[in-house]
Amino acid sequence: MSSGDQASIPSSWLSRPSPEVAPDLIGCTLVRHFPEGGCYRGLIVETEAYGPGDPACHAYRRRTPRNEVMFGPAGVSYVYLIYGLYHCFNVVTDQEGVPSAVLIRALQLSADPSPPSGRSPKSALNRLAAGPGKLCRVFHIDLNLKGLALQPGNALWLEHRSSSFQQALDHQEHTLLQTTRIGLSQGTELPWRWYLQNSPAVSKR
DNA sequence: GGTAGGATTACG
Protein backbone atom coordinates (compact mmCIF):
# COMPACT_ATOMS: atom_id res chain seq x y z
CA MET A 1 0.00 0.00 0.00
CA SER A 2 1.40 3.39 -0.88
CA SER A 3 1.70 6.10 1.70
CA GLY A 4 -0.41 9.22 1.43
CA ASP A 5 -3.80 7.54 1.23
CA GLN A 6 -4.21 6.76 4.90
CA ALA A 7 -7.37 7.65 6.78
CA SER A 8 -7.30 10.94 8.64
CA ILE A 9 -7.26 10.74 12.43
CA PRO A 10 -10.61 11.72 14.04
CA SER A 11 -10.86 13.68 17.28
CA SER A 12 -12.39 10.62 19.00
CA TRP A 13 -9.07 8.76 18.55
CA LEU A 14 -7.31 11.66 20.29
CA SER A 15 -9.77 11.83 23.23
CA ARG A 16 -7.50 9.82 25.49
CA PRO A 17 -4.87 10.78 28.09
CA SER A 18 -1.86 12.36 26.37
CA PRO A 19 0.62 9.68 27.59
CA GLU A 20 -1.47 7.14 25.66
CA VAL A 21 -1.80 9.23 22.52
CA ALA A 22 1.83 10.40 22.33
CA PRO A 23 3.41 7.00 21.52
CA ASP A 24 0.52 6.14 19.20
CA LEU A 25 1.24 9.26 17.13
CA ILE A 26 4.76 8.05 16.29
CA GLY A 27 4.60 6.85 12.70
CA CYS A 28 1.52 8.90 11.91
CA THR A 29 1.74 11.71 9.36
CA LEU A 30 1.27 15.44 9.85
CA VAL A 31 -0.17 17.09 6.76
CA ARG A 32 0.14 20.83 6.08
CA HIS A 33 -2.14 22.11 3.35
CA PHE A 34 -1.76 25.62 1.89
CA PRO A 35 -4.53 27.79 0.45
CA GLU A 36 -2.58 28.01 -2.81
CA GLY A 37 -2.86 24.24 -3.11
CA GLY A 38 0.56 23.09 -1.95
CA CYS A 39 0.92 20.28 0.55
CA TYR A 40 3.69 19.15 2.91
CA ARG A 41 3.83 15.82 4.75
CA GLY A 42 6.03 14.65 7.58
CA LEU A 43 6.32 11.37 9.46
CA ILE A 44 6.02 11.98 13.21
CA VAL A 45 9.11 10.47 14.84
CA GLU A 46 9.25 12.22 18.24
CA THR A 47 6.52 13.33 20.69
CA GLU A 48 6.05 14.47 24.28
CA ALA A 49 2.93 14.32 26.48
CA TYR A 50 1.72 17.10 28.79
CA GLY A 51 -1.28 16.82 31.05
CA PRO A 52 -3.09 17.50 34.33
CA GLY A 53 -0.98 17.31 37.49
CA ASP A 54 2.11 17.86 35.38
CA PRO A 55 4.20 20.85 36.58
CA ALA A 56 5.70 21.26 33.09
CA CYS A 57 2.27 21.65 31.48
CA HIS A 58 1.34 25.20 30.47
CA ALA A 59 -2.07 24.67 32.09
CA TYR A 60 -0.63 23.46 35.39
CA ARG A 61 -1.45 26.61 37.38
CA ARG A 62 -4.65 27.93 35.93
CA ARG A 63 -6.70 28.46 32.83
CA THR A 64 -5.41 31.48 30.89
CA PRO A 65 -5.95 32.93 27.39
CA ARG A 66 -2.78 31.21 26.19
CA ASN A 67 -3.58 27.68 27.41
CA GLU A 68 -7.33 27.95 26.83
CA VAL A 69 -7.44 25.51 23.91
CA MET A 70 -5.76 22.80 26.00
CA PHE A 71 -8.97 22.63 28.05
CA GLY A 72 -11.10 22.20 24.95
CA PRO A 73 -11.98 19.09 22.95
CA ALA A 74 -9.32 16.84 21.41
CA GLY A 75 -8.18 17.23 17.83
CA VAL A 76 -7.45 20.96 17.98
CA SER A 77 -4.05 22.60 17.50
CA TYR A 78 -2.25 24.30 20.39
CA VAL A 79 0.53 26.56 19.10
CA TYR A 80 2.68 28.81 21.26
CA LEU A 81 5.66 31.10 20.80
CA ILE A 82 8.83 30.14 22.64
CA TYR A 83 11.77 32.44 23.36
CA GLY A 84 10.22 35.03 21.08
CA LEU A 85 11.69 33.16 18.12
CA TYR A 86 10.15 29.78 17.52
CA HIS A 87 6.73 28.22 17.54
CA CYS A 88 5.81 24.83 18.97
CA PHE A 89 2.93 22.70 17.67
CA ASN A 90 0.78 20.49 19.90
CA VAL A 91 -2.23 18.25 19.36
CA VAL A 92 -4.89 18.75 22.05
CA THR A 93 -5.92 15.42 23.57
CA ASP A 94 -8.25 13.90 26.18
CA GLN A 95 -11.80 14.90 27.08
CA GLU A 96 -13.08 18.45 27.15
CA GLY A 97 -12.15 20.12 30.44
CA VAL A 98 -8.97 18.07 30.86
CA PRO A 99 -5.94 20.24 29.93
CA SER A 100 -3.81 17.91 27.89
CA ALA A 101 -1.72 17.93 24.72
CA VAL A 102 1.00 16.15 22.77
CA LEU A 103 3.97 18.20 21.56
CA ILE A 104 5.17 17.15 18.10
CA ARG A 105 8.95 17.37 18.41
CA ALA A 106 10.27 16.05 15.10
CA LEU A 107 9.17 15.07 11.60
CA GLN A 108 10.92 12.89 9.09
CA LEU A 109 10.56 14.40 5.63
CA SER A 110 10.77 12.62 2.31
CA ALA A 111 11.77 14.24 -0.94
CA ASP A 112 8.65 14.77 -3.04
CA PRO A 113 10.02 13.93 -6.45
CA SER A 114 12.85 11.41 -6.20
CA PRO A 115 16.06 13.34 -5.61
CA PRO A 116 18.42 13.42 -8.58
CA SER A 117 20.83 10.53 -8.31
CA GLY A 118 24.47 11.32 -7.78
CA ARG A 119 23.71 13.83 -5.06
CA SER A 120 22.71 13.26 -1.46
CA PRO A 121 20.68 16.07 0.13
CA LYS A 122 19.39 13.32 2.41
CA SER A 123 21.27 14.41 5.49
CA ALA A 124 20.13 18.03 5.34
CA LEU A 125 16.55 16.96 4.68
CA ASN A 126 16.59 14.67 7.69
CA ARG A 127 17.58 17.53 10.01
CA LEU A 128 15.23 20.14 8.54
CA ALA A 129 12.33 19.29 10.87
CA ALA A 130 14.40 17.72 13.69
CA GLY A 131 13.05 19.79 16.59
CA PRO A 132 9.75 21.41 17.63
CA GLY A 133 10.80 24.91 16.54
CA LYS A 134 12.34 23.72 13.30
CA LEU A 135 9.32 21.75 12.13
CA CYS A 136 7.07 24.76 12.68
CA ARG A 137 9.45 26.91 10.65
CA VAL A 138 9.48 24.41 7.77
CA PHE A 139 5.70 23.87 7.83
CA HIS A 140 4.88 27.57 8.33
CA ILE A 141 3.03 26.93 11.57
CA ASP A 142 2.51 30.02 13.73
CA LEU A 143 -0.06 31.51 16.12
CA ASN A 144 -2.50 31.96 13.24
CA LEU A 145 -2.98 28.18 13.31
CA LYS A 146 -3.70 27.99 17.05
CA GLY A 147 -7.14 26.59 17.90
CA LEU A 148 -7.58 25.02 14.49
CA ALA A 149 -9.53 21.76 14.11
CA LEU A 150 -7.16 19.12 12.73
CA GLN A 151 -9.20 17.75 9.87
CA PRO A 152 -8.87 17.47 6.09
CA GLY A 153 -9.86 20.71 4.39
CA ASN A 154 -8.14 22.79 7.05
CA ALA A 155 -4.48 23.83 7.08
CA LEU A 156 -3.39 20.89 9.23
CA TRP A 157 -4.48 17.35 9.88
CA LEU A 158 -3.16 13.95 10.92
CA GLU A 159 -3.19 10.58 9.18
CA HIS A 160 -2.93 7.11 10.70
CA ARG A 161 0.12 4.91 10.36
CA SER A 162 0.52 3.15 7.05
CA SER A 163 -0.01 -0.60 7.23
CA SER A 164 3.64 -1.12 6.31
CA PHE A 165 4.77 1.04 9.24
CA GLN A 166 2.44 -0.83 11.60
CA GLN A 167 3.78 -4.15 10.36
CA ALA A 168 7.35 -3.00 10.85
CA LEU A 169 6.45 -2.14 14.45
CA ASP A 170 4.69 -5.46 14.96
CA HIS A 171 7.72 -7.32 13.58
CA GLN A 172 10.06 -5.22 15.71
CA GLU A 173 11.81 -3.81 12.69
CA HIS A 174 10.89 -0.47 14.24
CA THR A 175 11.27 0.28 17.96
CA LEU A 176 9.73 3.05 20.06
CA LEU A 177 11.95 4.35 22.83
CA GLN A 178 10.58 6.11 25.93
CA THR A 179 12.59 8.70 27.88
CA THR A 180 12.13 11.76 30.06
CA ARG A 181 11.22 15.04 28.39
CA ILE A 182 13.68 17.62 27.08
CA GLY A 183 14.32 21.22 28.07
CA LEU A 184 12.22 21.36 31.25
CA SER A 185 12.95 22.74 34.70
CA GLN A 186 10.02 20.94 36.34
CA GLY A 187 8.43 17.56 35.75
CA THR A 188 11.79 16.25 34.56
CA GLU A 189 11.19 12.80 36.06
CA LEU A 190 8.08 11.93 34.04
CA PRO A 191 8.95 9.49 31.20
CA TRP A 192 6.64 11.13 28.70
CA ARG A 193 8.83 11.44 25.61
CA TRP A 194 8.80 8.89 22.82
CA TYR A 195 10.81 8.59 19.63
CA LEU A 196 11.44 6.22 16.80
CA GLN A 197 14.76 4.49 17.31
CA ASN A 198 17.19 5.00 14.43
CA SER A 199 15.18 7.78 12.82
CA PRO A 200 17.68 10.30 11.42
CA ALA A 201 15.17 13.08 12.10
CA VAL A 202 14.89 12.78 15.89
CA SER A 203 15.97 15.99 17.64
CA LYS A 204 18.15 14.35 20.30
CA ARG A 205 19.13 10.87 21.36
C1' DG B 1 2.54 49.66 33.91
C1' DG B 2 6.88 46.77 34.72
C1' DT B 3 9.43 42.55 34.25
C1' DA B 4 11.38 37.73 34.75
C1' DG B 5 11.55 33.69 32.30
C1' DG B 6 10.64 30.18 28.78
C1' DA B 7 8.14 22.57 26.11
C1' DT B 8 14.47 26.42 21.31
C1' DT B 9 18.05 26.98 18.10
C1' DA B 10 22.49 28.13 16.03
C1' DC B 11 26.99 29.36 16.54
C1' DG B 12 31.63 29.54 18.91
Added chain:
DNA sequence: GTAATCCTACCT
Protein backbone atom coordinates in the same frame (compact mmCIF):
# COMPACT_ATOMS: atom_id res chain seq x y z
C1' DG C 1 28.57 28.59 26.90
C1' DT C 2 25.36 32.05 25.35
C1' DA C 3 22.75 35.43 22.42
C1' DA C 4 18.55 36.16 19.93
C1' DT C 5 13.74 38.05 20.85
C1' DC C 6 8.79 38.69 22.54
C1' DC C 7 4.72 36.88 24.60
C1' DT C 8 2.85 35.60 28.84
C1' DA C 9 1.95 35.40 33.62
C1' DC C 10 2.36 37.57 37.66
C1' DC C 11 3.47 41.44 40.37
C1' DT C 12 2.73 46.41 41.93
